Every structure is written in C-alpha cells, then in structure tokens.
Amino acid sequence: MSDHTKLAHLSRDEQVLQGAVNPPIHRASTILFERAEDLYSNKTKRSYGIQGMSVHDSLREAFCTLEQAHSVVLAPSGLAACTMPLLAICSAGDHVLLSNNIYGPTRKFCQNQLTKFNIEIGFFDPESTNDIAHDIKPNTKAIFMESPGSLTMELTDIPAIVAIAKERNIWTLVDNTWAAGWFLKPITMGVDFSIQAASKYPCGHSDVLMGMIATGSKAADRVLQKFNADSGNFVSPDDAWLVLRGLRTMGARLERHQTSALKVANWLSKRTEVAKVLHPALPEHPNHDLWQRDFTGSSGLFSFILRPIPETQVLKLLNALKYFGLGFSWGGYESLAIHCDPQLTRTAPKWPDQGTIIRLSIGLEDPDDLIADLSQAFKTQTQS
Numbered sequence: 511m512s513d514h515t516k517l518a519h520l521s522r523d524e525q526v527l528q529g530a531v532n533p534p535i536h537r538a539s540t541i542l543f544e545r546a547e548d549l550y551s552n553k554t555k556r557s558y559g560i561q562g563m564s565v566h567d568s569l570r571e572a573f574c575t576l577e578q579a580h581s582v583v584l585a586p587s588g589l590a591a592c593t594m595p596l597l598a599i600c601s602a603g604d605h606v607l608l609s610n611n612i613y614g615p616t617r618k619f620c621q622n623q624l625t626k627f628n629i630e631i632g633f634f635d636p637e638s639t640n641d642i643a644h645d646i647k648p649n650t651k652a653i654f655m656e657s658p659g660s661l662t663m664e665l666t667d668i669p670a671i672v673a674i675a676k677e678r679n680i681w682t683l684v685d686n687t688w689a690a691g692w693f694l695k696p697i698t699m700g701v702d703f704s705i706q707a708a709s710k711y712p713c714g715h716s717d718v719l720m721g722m723i724a725t726g727s728k729a730a731d732r733v734l735q736k737f738n739a740d741s742g743n744f745v746s747p748d749d750a751w752l753v754l755r756g757l758r759t760m761g762a763r764l765e766r767h768q769t770s771a772l773k774v775a776n777w778l779s780k781r782t783e784v785a786k787v788l789h790p791a792l793p794e795h796p797n798h799d800l801w802q803r804d805f806t807g808s809s810g811l812f813s814f815i816l817r818p819i820p821e822t823q824v825l826k827l828l829n830a831l832k833y834f835g836l837g838f839s840w841g842g843y844e845s846l847a848i849h850c851d852p853q854l855t856r857t858a859p860k861w862p863d864q865g866t867i868i869r870l871s872i873g874l875e876d877p878d879d880l881i882a883d884l885s886q887a888f889k890t891q892t893q894s
C-alpha cells in the first residue's frame with residue numbers, strides 16, 4: 511500500500527470515531543479509576559492526561575506508519591524533538607558528534623546546554639564519511655545528522671555512518687524534516703531516532719508548533735519513553751488534531767511542492783545573478799548521486815547563492831518580493847524567503863562560497879507567479 515493510501519485510511523478506530531471520519535479532540539488531565547486497587551498497579555493503559563488521549567494515539571500511529579518506526583513520541587516543537595533524544599541518551603562524560611550543517615538552534619542547545627552537564631561536543635563534515643571514523647572518540651555516544659541540511663543542502667551518506675556507528679554501539683539520530691518522512695525513511699536504514707519538526711510539512715499551514723521522534727528499536731523506544739515520562743513534555747490535543755488533519759493531505763501537497771520547487775530551481779539556475787543553485791535533485795548538485803540512491807523525491811525547500819553583491823542590494827531584493835513572505839519557518843502553503851549568511855556558523859569545513867545564500871520555501875502558489883515575482887525582484891539589482 512502506498513503512503514498516500516495509508517495516510518488516508520490509518521488511525522481510524524471505529525470505536526473512537528463512531529461513524530465520523532476524523533477523531534474527536536479528547537482533552538484530559540485527570541483520568542478516573544474505578545477501583546482503588548488499580549491506582550498504583552500500572553496495569554491501566556492511561557493513568558494521567560500527560561500520556562495523551564485517543565487523538566494523540568491516532569497521530570502517533572500515523573507518524574509511526576509514515577516513518578516505518580517502532581514507536582513515536584510527540585514533542586512540543588521541532589526543536590524539542592531534536593533535544594529530547596539527546597538528553598535521553600547522553601550522560602556526563604559522553605561525547606556527541608554533530609553534523610556541521612544541523613539546524614542552528616539544535617547546535618546552540620548542544621553548545622550551551624549539553625556542555626553544562628559535562629557532555630562534550632564535536633562536529634563532522636556532512637559530506638565526508640571517511641573523516642567521521644577519525645572524529646569518533648571512545649566516549650562518543652551519539653551521532654546527529656541532518657540530510658539535507660536545511661540551509662546549505664548537503665547530503666550525508668546515512669547508511670555508511672550508521673554502519674560505522676553500529677560497530678561501536680553509538681546511537682544515530684537524523685533530523686528528517688526536509689523529507690517529511692515521505693521522501694526518506696531513516697529508520698529503514700538502521701537509524702535509531704528519526705526526528706521531524708511537524709510544524710513544517712505535516713502541519714502544512716504554518717500555525718502549529720510540534721515535533722515528533724520516531725524510534726527504530728525497542729531499546730531506542732525504552733530510553734526515550736523513560737525520558738519523556740520523567741520530563742513532562744506534552745502536546746495539546748487541539749494541536750495533535752490539527753497535525754493529524756494536515757498529515758492526511760501531506761502527500762498531495764508534497765507532490766506540488768516538489769514540482770513547483772524544481773521549476774523555480776531550474777529557472778534560477780539559468781539566471782546571471784545566481785552563482786549556484788543548492789537543490790539535491792538537480793544533477794549538478796555535488797551529492798545528487800546520494801539523493802538518487804536514498805530519496806524518493808524532493809520537497810519545496812532549497813537555496814541558491816547570489817553572485818557577490820553588497821548586503822544593501824540583497825536586502826533590497828528580498829524587500830521587493832511580493833508573493834514570498836520573509837520568515838524562518840517553512841513547509842506551509844505559502845512561499846517564504848530568507849537570506850542565510852548570518853546563520854552560517856559552520857566550522858569544519860568552513861563554508862567555501864562567497865555570495866549570499868537565499869533560502870526559498872516554495873509553497874502551493876502557481877510557480878509561474880513565483881518566477882515572475884523573483885524576476886521583478888532581481889530587477890532591483892540593476893537599479894541603484
């Protein structure tokens with residue numbers, strides 16, 4: 511059965527739905543017990559609202575099917591979904607290796623918070639699998655990847671890194687937000703934790719913050735569930751309902767995001783103002799082979815590098831855009847643009863290109879309108 515069919519039909523427990531198509535928004539903090547004997551027996555499915563109600567179960571089941579996972583834990587934001595498994599698996603004295611292209615706030619969390627607990631941080635080049643064996647230390651506990659990186663779009667050879675990690679009993683984590691669990695299935699590659707900011711494509715409408723962590727094994731599930739139960743993270747049933755609703759149409763949206771983004775990317779690659787387009791589905795992308803091997807498609811997020819111009823000209827170009835909003839989140843129905851250079855904090859290796867990177871999130875508008883918008887914005891470069 512394809513993911514389209516699965517997402518249309520899964521999580522439809524008739525006892526809960528009672529003939530309706532979508533689940534009710536089930537709100538609870540207190541869960542009542544019929545017998546005092548059961549209060550501390552741990553035999554009941556739920557003993558407190560924080561464990562989630564039927565709408566949470568439905569959403570977890572939907573993500574679990576999509577990611578082909580053992581289990582799923584929901585998180586209050588995509589960032590929380592990145593930080594929770596790291597906190598769950600690491601102890602004082604451990605070392606964590608982070609891909610140099612990971613989402614900036616995840617990087618900051620590791621640098622500012624994990625280090626307070628005497629957890630050491632190191633970075634590896636996302637494109638170089640050979641180097642990672644040298645970066646691993648005897649105390650390396652986890653390797654965190656993001657493929658492609660959501661600003662610079664390099665891909666990592668996930669199966670190769672998983673093989674190296676498994677030999678050494680190191681946990682692997684992948685931020686799978688770009689592929690939305692649709693175009694890449696990290697769990698099937700042996701990854702322990704596949705993470706998504708559900709705020710992006712699963713929600714699809716730019717109005718919910720949520721994250722999800724899919725686990726690849728009983729061991730990964732155990733360590734994450736324990737941390738989750740001890741730390742009190744929770745997702746509101748209203749938000750769970752909205753994300754489940756979004757997931758039902760995500761496949762259809764992603765197909766359009768994909769074709770529109772490719773049309774815009776191909777158009778940009780022919781513009782004289784553009785030095786390079788960073789889109790893994792374009793044959794000229796340096797990691798295109800990996801993309802062809804591991805991914806079944808591409809989403810609506812990609813970047814391009816402008817030929818070097820003064821910053822004032824870059825800002826003028828962005829300000830001239832009419833259909834592209836200027837904003838940091840992405841994966842919604844509306845197109846967005848940002849310039850990324852201030853966020854580039856890479857260390858090994860340093861980012862080699864000179865021009866400003868512009869990142870686009872291509873929404874559901876007509877791609878010809880988006881191209882016309884970019885075309886008129888580029889004219890600001892010839893006007894002083």
Ligand SMILES: Cc1ncc(COP(=O)(O)O)c(C=O)c1O
Pocket residue numbers: 587588589590592613656660685687688706707708709710719720721838839840
């Ligand atoms: C790749 C990636 N991971 C995680 C996140 C964090 O998601 P959230 O905004 O839900 O915290 C983002 C947000 O932009 C992201 O781009």
